[in-house]
Amino acid sequence: MITLDTLPQGPRATSSLSFRAVPLAHPGKQLRVLDAVDTSGGPTNSGQFELDLASCGWPRLKPDRLEIVQINLGKLCNMTCRHCHVDAGPDRVDENMDRTTVEACLRAIDSSGARVVDLTGGAPELNPNFEFLVEECVQRGLRVLDRCNLTILLTRPYSHLPEWFAERGVEVVCSLPHYRKIGTDAQRGDGTYHKSIQALKRLNQAGYGQGDPHRKLVLVANPVGAFLSGNQSSLEAEWKTALARNHNVRFDQLLTLNNLPMSRYLEWLMETNQVKLYLNRLLQAFNPSTIAGLMCRNTLSISWDGYLYDCDFNQQLEMTMDIPRPHVTDFDLGIWQDHAIRTARHCYGCTAGAGSSCGGAIA
Numbered sequence: 001m002i003t004l005d006t007l008p009q010g011p012r013a014t015s016s017l018s019f020r021a022v023p024l025a026h027p028g029k030q031l032r033v034l035d036a037v038d039t040s041g042g043p044t045n046s047g048q049f050e051l052d053l054a055s056c057g058w059p060r061l062k063p064d065r066l067e068i069v070q071i072n073l074g075k076l077c078n079m080t081c082r083h084c085h086v087d088a089g090p091d092r093v094d095e096n097m098d099r100t101t102v103e104a105c106l107r108a109i110d111s112s113g114a115r116v117v118d119l120t121g122g123a124p125e126l127n128p129n130f131e132f133l134v135e136e137c138v139q140r141g142l143r144v145l146d147r148c149n150l151t152i153l154l155t156r157p158y159s160h161l162p163e164w165f166a167e168r169g170v171e172v173v174c175s176l177p178h179y180r181k182i183g184t185d186a187q188r189g190d191g192t193y194h195k196s197i198q199a200l201k202r203l204n205q206a207g208y209g210q211g212d213p214h215r216k217l218v219l220v221a222n223p224v225g226a227f228l229s230g231n232q233s234s235l236e237a238e239w240k241t242a243l244a245r246n247h248n249v250r251f252d253q254l255l256t257l258n259n260l261p262m263s264r265y266l267e268w269l270m271e272t273n274q275v276k277l278y279l280n281r282l283l284q285a286f287n288p289s290t291i292a293g294l295m296c297r298n299t300l301s302i303s304w305d306g307y308l309y310d311c312d313f314n315q316q317l318e319m320t321m322d323i324p325r326p327h328v329t330d331f332d333l334g335i336w337q338d339h340a341i342r343t344a345r346h347c348y349g350c351t352a353g354a355g356s357s358c359g360g361a362i363a
Contacts (some may be wrong), residue, residue: 016080016089024270025087027284027317030262033270034345037279045283046359049343052100056288061296061341062177066333068299069109069117070312070358073127075304078152082186083222083265084179087124095122101306101328102129106136108331112300116147120147120312138168144193144362145171147220150199150281151192162206171257172203176219179242209250222259226269226278228285228353229256229316231262232361255360258282260313260349272346278283290355296341302328310341312358317346 017025019126024030037342040045045051053061075092077084109117117137124130124147133269136236137144169304176196178186184193188234189335200217203209208217219239223229236254243249259265261278269275306328319342320326355362 001352012304013082014264016091017087017267019089019091020335024263024267025116026081027319029035030266030319031344031346033266033275035123035281037276037345038044039276039280039283045286047345048281049345049347050285053343056291058291061291061343063337063339063341064292064297065230066112066300066336068116068118068234068358069105069114069291069302070120070299071097071105071124071133071302072120072132072304072312072315073122073124073133075122076126076156077122077149078126079123079149079188079192081149081175081264082260082268083187085260085263085265085313086122087263087316092122095304096127097129097152097304097306099129099132101304101309102133104306105133105149105302108172108300108302108328109137109140109142112332112333112336114142114300116143116145116146117146118299120358123149123152125152125161125216131164134168134170135293138170144168145173146291148174150174150176150196153202154195159202162202164206165185166206166208166215171216171218172208173218173220174200174203175222176200177222177224179239179246186224187222197247197249200243200251200329203249204250209252211252216253217235218253218255219251220255220257222257226272226274229356229361231254256354256356257354257358257360258349258352259296260356262313263316263348281347283351285352286348287351287353290351290362293355293357294350295359297359299358300336307334311350313346314342317344319344 018168074096075086075088076096088136120131134144153161159260181193203217207215209317269278301312301315303315308321308326310321322342323339350356
């Protein structure tokens with residue numbers, strides 16, 4: 001039986017695909033790799049996501065009500081995690097949202113009716129307009145989420161952020177692959193776990209993780225290896241007990257996400273000859289009850305250069321929204337509500353098991 005202790009080689013920290021200029025750095029190549037996988041003789045599902053949706057009574061996947069605007073502020077990051085679907089890293093200095101685009105995002109938010117703004121990256125905090133955008137959203141009375149890698153909070157220019165976030169009621173959503181060192185360092189690099197624990201303690205000291213709805217601390221876990229996420233509620237109880245006992249660290253909620261077969265995680269699957277295994281595992285676990293709650297149905301995803309997407313995963317695969325002018329400067333709520341959501345084989349990752357979204361399990 002494979003356990004976390006015996007797992008020989010989970011995805012480990014690396015350099016970005018872009019920096020290495022490998023063919024897989026191009027989104028089209030990633031889509032072709034997945035499309036080339038022979039799924040015959042495996043699960044009963046077709047292997048064509050659109051057909052499987054239709055067989056479940058969803059001939060056209062359309063949005064529901066727009067609740068969340070998710071803004072990717074750039075691909076610049078102080079880390080280069082092996083499972084990163086964004087291919088972020090310290091070398092991605094050119095892909096950073098400018099002030100003009102930030103202001104266009106604010107106008108789109110104002111006209112969208114959304115009440116949640118979800119800031120992601122890279123490390124979103126590295127964008128020079130980050131604090132301006134947070135302030136503007138807080139002043140509008142919006143719920144603001146910061147997708148934080150934790151280690152950024154230990155760097156000198158950003159060490160003030162735990163208290164700064166607390167003063168503004170920003171919800172901090174932090175990536176931590178596992179509550180044990182071996183799992184976290186396997187995906188994110190040696191020494192990451194210790195830094196993450198120190199950052200979590202800083203957040204606790206600032207009032208996070210104590211049950212205060214205005215200082216909510218959320219952890220996000222991705223499986224180590226070619227496996228699906230476990231049960232979110234039972235894992236949350238396990239994580240809370242372990243982190244409190246071992247480190248006196250507290251948090252409010254755990255979100256479990258499936259790794260999607262794309263970018264650097266796809267590279268690892270290819271290196272370990274597990275692409276077919278993992279894709280068939282996703283197909284086998286296809287769960288129709290997740291479809292109604294897919295994040296692409298309630299979320300507008302905006303890239304660092306202002307283009308519009310159905311989700312952050314489509315964004316990284318450069319599958320722009322299927323509308324005439326898919327840019328934030330031309331955002332129209334009516335057009336968004338009527339458009340057809342774009343899908344491909346990577347979407348099986350969001351519909352496998354209990355489902356997977358930026359908000360964790362779906363079903």
